[in-house]
Every structure is written in C-alpha cells, then in structure tokens.
Amino acid sequence: MASTLTVSGKVMGKTQPIFTNWQLLLDIETAVTLRNLLTQIVRSEVANFADRQRQHRLLQVLTPAQINLGVEQGKVDLGGNDLQQEVDVDEAIAAALQAFTDGLYFVFLDEQQQEHLDDIVTLQPDSQLLFLRLVPLVGG
Numbered sequence: 001m002a003s004t005l006t007v008s009g010k011v012m013g014k015t016q017p018i019f020t021n022w023q024l025l026l027d028i029e030t031a032v033t034l035r036n037l038l039t040q041i042v043r044s045e046v047a048n049f050a051d052r053q054r055q056h057r058l059l060q061v062l063t064p065a066q067i068n069l070g071v072e073q074g075k076v077d078l079g080g081n082d083l084q085q086e087v088d089v090d091e092a093i094a095a096a097l098q099a100f101t102d103g104l105y106f107v108f109l110d111e112q113q114q115e116h117l118d119d120i121v122t123l124q125p126d127s128q129l130l131f132l133r134l135v136p137l138v139g140g
Helices: 034-056 064-073 089-101
Strands: 003-011 017-026 031-033 105-109 112-114 120-122 128-133
Touching: 017 034, 031 034, 034 089, 034 105, 089 105
Parallel strands: 003 128
Antiparallel strands: 003 017, 031 120, 105 112, 105 128
16 A cells, blocks of 8 residues: 655754655555654655756756746756765665664654654554654753
8 A cells, every 4th residue: 555655854943844845655554663664765765866866967958937046046056967976775774763763853653753663653645754853952
C-alpha cells in the first residue's frame, strides 16, 4: 500500500520552517519501524539530490519572471554547473539515525512524538511527519 507522507521541518523556538514542506510517496507497509521510515526518507532525499545535481549540469533558458526572482534572491542560476558532489547513501542514513539517537532532533508523526528507532509507527494514507531540530544552549 502506498502512503503520501508530508514532511516538514522546524527549529525549536523559531517560527520559520527549515524548509518548504514536501511530499513523499512511500510504497511501504502501513506499520514500519521508525528506523525503516527514516531510512526510506533519507534514501529518497539522496536520490532527489542526485537528480538535482544532474539537472544543474544542463544549461537552462530562464523566463523573465525566473530572472527577476533570481535577482530578488541574489542569485540568477542558469545551470551548467558540474559540482561533482557525491553522497554515500549508507553514510547519510547512519548520520540521520545517529543524530536522532543523540537527540539532535525529534520526530513527530501525525502529532505524536516518536521516541525510539525500533518502535513501530503506523502510517495513514496522508500522514504528516515533522522533524523538530533542537538548538543547544549557549555554554551548555
């Protein structure tokens, strides 16, 4: 069964999101471990990153609206970049899982905090997942 997962991210104490919410179509069971869910999210994001890298290698023709937006944001990007950034998916998964274990971020699935990687989580057809990044105290 496929589930659509809406992913969002916030920093504790800040009102602005870390990134724009995005959706991920998961073709996994409705009941999985949090570890498996996070692994699938990281795998998907690494694949998306690689796709964006490939797209940036191509030169693009921009519309006037895209040029104006780029000027407003301080960078007009025509592509043609070959950044050669490689991401090891296994290392990315290990880093994400270790960061969760170390308490650098919390995970909330459908407004319920998930506390253990090996706990079973149940996905609904339109589940919401929030990554809440914690900010260390100054001097702490």
